[in-house]
Amino acid sequence: MNQTVIVIGAGFTGVCTAEHLRRAGANVILLDRVKPGDTAQASYGNAGLLARAAIVPALEPDILPHLPKYLFSRHSPLSLRWSYLPKFLPFGLSFLRNATGARVRKISKSIEMLAHDTVEQHLALAKGTPAEKYITTGTFTYLHPDKKDYDSNRFSNALMAEMGVIPEQLNLQELKEIDPALGDAYQFGARYKDNGYLSDPAAYLQALAEHFESNGGKFVLGAAKAIDGQSVILQDGNALKADTIVIAAGAWSKSLAADFGHKVPLEGERGYHLMLKSTNFTPPIPYMMTDAKSVMTPMDRGIRIAGTTEFAPLDSPPSKRPHELQRTAVRRLYPTLTWAEEETWMGHRPSTPDSLPMLGRTKANPNVIFSFGSQHLGLTIGPKLGVLATQIVQNRAPNTDISALAVDRFD
Numbered sequence: 001m002n003q004t005v006i007v008i009g010a011g012f013t014g015v016c017t018a019e020h021l022r023r024a025g026a027n028v029i030l031l032d033r034v035k036p037g038d039t040a041q042a043s044y045g046n047a048g049l050l051a052r053a054a055i056v057p058a059l060e061p062d063i064l065p066h067l068p069k070y071l072f073s074r075h076s077p078l079s080l081r082w083s084y085l086p087k088f089l090p091f092g093l094s095f096l097r098n099a100t101g102a103r104v105r106k107i108s109k110s111i112e113m114l115a116h117d118t119v120e121q122h123l124a125l126a127k128g129t130p131a132e133k134y135i136t137t138g139t140f141t142y143l144h145p146d147k148k149d150y151d152s153n154r155f156s157n158a159l160m161a162e163m164g165v166i167p168e169q170l171n172l173q174e175l176k177e178i179d180p181a182l183g184d185a186y187q188f189g190a191r192y193k194d195n196g197y198l199s200d201p202a203a204y205l206q207a208l209a210e211h212f213e214s215n216g217g218k219f220v221l222g223a224a225k226a227i228d229g230q231s232v233i234l235q236d237g238n239a240l241k242a243d244t245i246v247i248a249a250g251a252w253s254k255s256l257a258a259d260f261g262h263k264v265p266l267e268g269e270r271g272y273h274l275m276l277k278s279t280n281f282t283p284p285i286p287y288m289m290t291d292a293k294s295v296m297t298p299m300d301r302g303i304r305i306a307g308t309t310e311f312a313p314l315d316s317p318p319s320k321r322p323h324e325l326q327r328t329a330v331r332r333l334y335p336t337l338t339w340a341e342e343e344t345w346m347g348h349r350p351s352t353p354d355s356l357p358m359l360g361r362t363k364a365n366p367n368v369i370f371s372f373g374s375q376h377l378g379l380t381i382g383p384k385l386g387v388l389a390t391q392i393v394q395n396r397a398p399n400t401d402i403s404a405l406a407v408d409r410f411d
């Protein structure tokens, strides 16, 4: 491919895209105001899951009746800063309109298209690079207080089964045979195959970025201020020129994407993690604690509890409650767990009201491609978005239907 491409943003979306473009022969410049793996990125602090099973969006018909309870409880994994409501309302209403059975069925099919081969996509991308060692493949288990709670997710269970994503059902005794340290809070597990996780998402991303650079890719540390024709204007006044520019700036993409003739309803959906260090044991596998909407993942640097959702202004300070909730959840999961140190973190998922990324060339400037909005699944679908963006740069028709990701769908 005889062209220069600038990719703005070096999180999972940007690094995977830059590396796929480099492998396709493009001269690639990866631009970010921070280095890959920095704590400012959503890609730093996620739960590390290659979440093949997570094909149903967070807001779906089973959740809707519980929404008021979630929004008004002090101990809820879902919250909204009420002072932010007037600004959030258009997004919130559109989010609700996308939670009907018919819409969720369609959206889930698109997520399935992006996520179904996540493990293979990551293994292919990382093969032969220092990133490879961070991938663990296997099953992923959703823990429920009891079987009745699992069965109450009638809509999502049926939809997943329709798409062939069917779990093995485990009772408490079977769960404890795999993991004897589990307490009695979660009496039922739904175990899905063909999943995976990264033992250190930030180190994995850094390793991929280093591989990109040592094989001819160029990383530039700088902040993009605007895009003018085929130039990216930097905050320091300099400009970088390219044939094509890919905006992959995560939750911050909105301001860069504002001038290309499209509505960009993008929210920074905040999520939190608690990293427990120097623990008295290491769990064997990751779990989703369904009531706390948080995942426990055993990682190289400790045990990470990551998840929850909070809608608040992009630049407002973190809340305390999500971490309190996560501390309580992990104590219920493992009553005998102790730890000597904690790291707390908050990050921004780039989320759209229909839980799908925006991917494609823009109307006002066909040299500019959007690739952002991967919400709860940016790590899972990063390599696939990179493959699809590369095909778009090459003007090759993607071998899969990506019309649901069209950049003009909110216009």
Ligand SMILES: Cc1cc2nc3c(=O)[nH]c(=O)nc-3n(C[C@H](O)[C@H](O)[C@H](O)COP(=O)(O)OP(=O)(O)OC[C@H]3O[C@@H](n4cnc5c(N)ncnc54)[C@H](O)[C@@H]3O)c2cc1C
Binding pocket: 008, 009, 010, 011, 012, 013, 014, 031, 032, 033, 034, 040, 041, 042, 043, 044, 045, 046, 047, 048, 049, 050, 051, 222, 223, 224, 225, 248, 249, 250, 251, 252, 253, 256, 270, 271, 272, 273, 295, 306, 307, 308, 347, 348, 349, 350, 372, 373, 374, 375, 376, 377, 378, 379, 380, 381
């Ligand atoms: C608590 C939590 C748990 C999660 N768990 C999982 C999980 O288990 N599995 C999964 O698949 N996903 C998970 N996610 C979601 C996933 O982390 C995100 O979807 C993904 O990291 C988004 O990647 P990104 O590259 O689009 O954005 P980011 O990682 O945020 O990267 C965007 C980059 O753009 C840069 N940038 C922004 N503006 C500019 C500018 N003007 N100029 C230059 N650079 C700029 C930023 O500095 C940043 O580096 C989780 C998210 C959270 C918060």
